[in-house]
Amino acid sequence: MPELHVGERHWSVPAGSNLLDALNQAGVAVPYSCRAGSCHACLVRCQGEVQDKQPDALSPVQRQEGWRLACQCQVTGDLQVETFDPRTDGLAAHVLRADWLNPTVLRLRLQPEHNLRYQAGQHLVLWAGRVARPYSLASLPQVDPYLEFHLDCRLPGEFSDAARKLKVGDSLRLGELRGGALHYDPDWQARPLWLLGAGTGMAPLWGVLREALRQDHQGAIRVIHLAHDANGHYLAEPLAALEASHANLTVELWTAAELTEALAQLRLVSRQTLALLCGHPASVEAFSKRLFLAGLPRNQLLADVFLPRG
Structure with a gap:
């Protein structure tokens, strides 16, 4: 079986093991979030044999320096691993x-x-x-x-x-600055823009919303924040203030108990709509399914997910 080496430690793992799991299970703390090669939290430097599922996720310079995303690598041979040192x-x-x-x-x-x-x-x-x-x-x-x-x-x-x-x-x-799926493009200025966040998935959308308003977005903007209950709408006041000062902005605060009924009533006003989604995978999936059923083209939906960690 291949051997992993981290500092003075070394141990055997089955061939084909996921590198992130093999490290964490052995007590080598490597952070992660998306497990999809997007967040880059699990960056490690490798010398040895791995099968990389997403070789294009890192720049050529990073790859030449040996950096890999542990969540995307399978161990195929002996491997020396150096974790990211903050x-x-x-x-x-x-x-x-x-x-x-x-x-x-x-x-x-x-x-x-x-x-x-x-x-x-x-x-x-x-x-x-x-x-x-x-x-x-x-x-x-x-x-x-x-x-x-x-x-x-x-x-x-x-x-x-x-x-x-x-x-x-x-x-x-x-650590490394990453992401970009959730962003504002000035070319969107005249199109309807929907921002749908669950829990603290509103955080990046709060920045995107203010960027859209800063660039004087002309299309209608619809913000939906899904929370466990009414107390979870932690941005209710600043969102209400923005809504009061921008005629093209509407804000809706949903709770988990209202989700099924609210989704059933969700309708597109234009097939030119762009939707940005963020939050727990289950919430993002529920939003996505409803938007697709309502006729939103898949290439007009941008999403990021937050995976829970204990």
Whole structure:
């Protein structure tokens, strides 16, 4: 059987094993989220034999340096693995603000040690010590003088437990900037735009919405936020403020109990509509199915999913 080597440790794994699972099961903490090669949280450097399902997910320079996405690799031979080290590979940042938007959603505002070029809707891996988790940016570049993240802390988890203890001035490290499926394109300006978020899936859409308004989007914009209950609509007030000041914007706040009936009543006003979806996979799938049934072409739907982690 192939052997994995990480530092001074080495152990055997069955040929064909998923590299991410093999590392985590052996206690080598490698963060992950999407498991689809999109979030890049599971970046590792490899020397040896792997079968890479998504060789184009990384740049030629990254691949030449040995970087791979562990979730997309199968072990086919002996392999030396070097995990991402935030102390040397990450960007330093400190906490400007840590406050609760509701009892379960923590808003973090961070100041990186130097300016970070990004687009609304992208995401970063946040490192607190050796604990990491990818989070979408809710901030707006060139407008917000900080990086903002909305953390769902309903359930216990290594990173959320650490995040609850963060104070102003505390240090974190930032991993690779990724994403881009959720974004705003100026060419969309005249088209109807739907933003459908579940839970903290509203975070990247909050940035995308403000970018669309900043660029004076002319088409109708419909925002739907799905939450477990009414208390989960943590952006209700700022969304209402934007709705009051923009005639082309409508905001709908749905709860899980209302989802089935609300989806059944969902109708497209134009086949030119563009839909951006984000949240738990089950919620994204429910939104997607209904939109497809309503006649939305598949290439006009952009989605990102948040996988739960314990």
